[in-house]
Amino acid sequence: MEPVKKAYYITQMGTLERKGNTLFFVNENGKRPIPINSTSEVHCFRPVSLTSGAIKLLSEKNVPVHFYNKYGYYRGSYMPVEGQVSGTVVIKQAGHYLDSVKRLHIARQFVEGIKASMVAFLKSQRASYESIADIPVEGSTPAELMGVESNLWREFYGVYSTLLKYFEFNERNRKPPRDEVNAMISYGNSVLYGVVLSEIRKTYLHPAISFLHEPLERRYSLALDIADIFKPVTVFRIILRLVNRRQLREEHFERDIGVMLTREGLKVFLSELNGELGKKVLHPRFRRKVSIRYLIRLEGYSLVKHFLGDDNYKSLRAWW
Known part of the structure; x- marks a missing residue:
C-alpha cells in the first residue's frame, strides 16, 4: 500500500531543532512539533536555520528540506544520504543519456506527456x-524537442x-514575476519541483541525469523533466480554481520589485x-x-524499468 505522508510547509522565519525524537519549529511565536514520521519533506519559504540535532533527525528519518526565496524560487535543499541507491541503475541511466538515440526516445516521451x-x-x-x-x-535532438515544448506552453498560456x-x-x-498569476505559477512550479525531487529520491534514479533538460544546469534536472508532465494538471488547475473562486484576491499579494x-x-x-x-x-x-504524488513516484519507477530493460518507457498520459 502507498504510505501516507504529507509535505510540511513553513512560511515564517525560525529554527528547526530536535528535542528527544521530536522535530520542532521554533520562533518568536512559540514552538510547534512537526510530525516527522508522517512528513515526506519540509518546504521553507522564509529563512530557516537547522540545528545539528535537527539535521541528524532529518537524516535518520530520510526527510529532505527544500528552501525557496520570497518569490517562491527554489534555492537549494538539505538532502539526507540517499536511502535508495543502485549503482546498476545509475550506470544504465547514464548510458541512456550518453546514447543519443536512447536519450531522444525518453526526451520525446517527456514532451508527449506534457x-x-x-x-x-x-x-x-x-x-x-x-x-x-x-x-x-x-x-532529432533534445534541443529541438525543447523547442516543441516551448511552442506547446505558448499555446497553452494563450488558452x-x-x-481566468x-x-x-x-x-x-x-x-x-511581474503580476499575480505569474507569481502563483512561480510558487507552484517550485514546490512541484521540490516534491518531484523528493519522490525521485525514493527510487533508484539519480536526479542530476536528465534527458530533455541538459544535466549541466544547476538544478537536479531530472526533476525538471518529470515535473513538467504534472504542471498542467496540478499547478495550473489549482491556480484557476483559487482565482475563479476568489479564494485568492488582490489583498493576498504584495509588491516590491516583483x-x-x-x-x-x-x-x-x-x-x-x-x-x-x-x-x-x-x-x-x-x-x-x-495519489497524484504517488503517480510522480511511479513515473520514476517506470524509468527504472526502462533502464533495466524490463519495459519500454511511455510517459504518463493524464486522464483526470
Missing part, C-alpha cells in the same frame, strides 16, 4: 485544445488566459496545492486509486 497533460486539463475545463493537440512532437476571470495573464515572466504572495495568501495557495497532490485518482493499469 502535451497530454495540457490537453487533459483543457478538456476538463471544456476549453479549446485543438491548437495544442495539432502540434507534432518531432525533433489558459481566457479561463479575475486576473490578467498576458505572458509568462519571472525573476521576479509580485509575491503574502503569508496568508501563501498558506491558502500551499494548502490547495498540497490537497491536489494528495488527491486520489484511479490508476488505469493498477485499477486502484493512488
Whole structure:
C-alpha cells in the first residue's frame, strides 16, 4: 500500500531543532512539533536555520528540506544520504543519456506527456485544445524537442488566459514575476519541483541525469523533466480554481520589485496545492486509486524499468 505522508510547509522565519525524537519549529511565536514520521519533506519559504540535532533527525528519518526565496524560487535543499541507491541503475541511466538515440526516445516521451497533460486539463475545463493537440512532437535532438515544448506552453498560456476571470495573464515572466498569476505559477512550479525531487529520491534514479533538460544546469534536472508532465494538471488547475473562486484576491499579494504572495495568501495557495497532490485518482493499469504524488513516484519507477530493460518507457498520459 502507498504510505501516507504529507509535505510540511513553513512560511515564517525560525529554527528547526530536535528535542528527544521530536522535530520542532521554533520562533518568536512559540514552538510547534512537526510530525516527522508522517512528513515526506519540509518546504521553507522564509529563512530557516537547522540545528545539528535537527539535521541528524532529518537524516535518520530520510526527510529532505527544500528552501525557496520570497518569490517562491527554489534555492537549494538539505538532502539526507540517499536511502535508495543502485549503482546498476545509475550506470544504465547514464548510458541512456550518453546514447543519443536512447536519450531522444525518453526526451520525446517527456514532451508527449506534457502535451497530454495540457490537453487533459483543457478538456476538463471544456476549453479549446485543438491548437495544442495539432502540434507534432518531432525533433532529432533534445534541443529541438525543447523547442516543441516551448511552442506547446505558448499555446497553452494563450488558452489558459481566457479561463481566468479575475486576473490578467498576458505572458509568462519571472525573476521576479511581474503580476499575480505569474507569481502563483512561480510558487507552484517550485514546490512541484521540490516534491518531484523528493519522490525521485525514493527510487533508484539519480536526479542530476536528465534527458530533455541538459544535466549541466544547476538544478537536479531530472526533476525538471518529470515535473513538467504534472504542471498542467496540478499547478495550473489549482491556480484557476483559487482565482475563479476568489479564494485568492488582490489583498493576498504584495509588491516590491516583483509580485509575491503574502503569508496568508501563501498558506491558502500551499494548502490547495498540497490537497491536489494528495488527491486520489484511479490508476488505469493498477485499477486502484493512488495519489497524484504517488503517480510522480511511479513515473520514476517506470524509468527504472526502462533502464533495466524490463519495459519500454511511455510517459504518463493524464486522464483526470
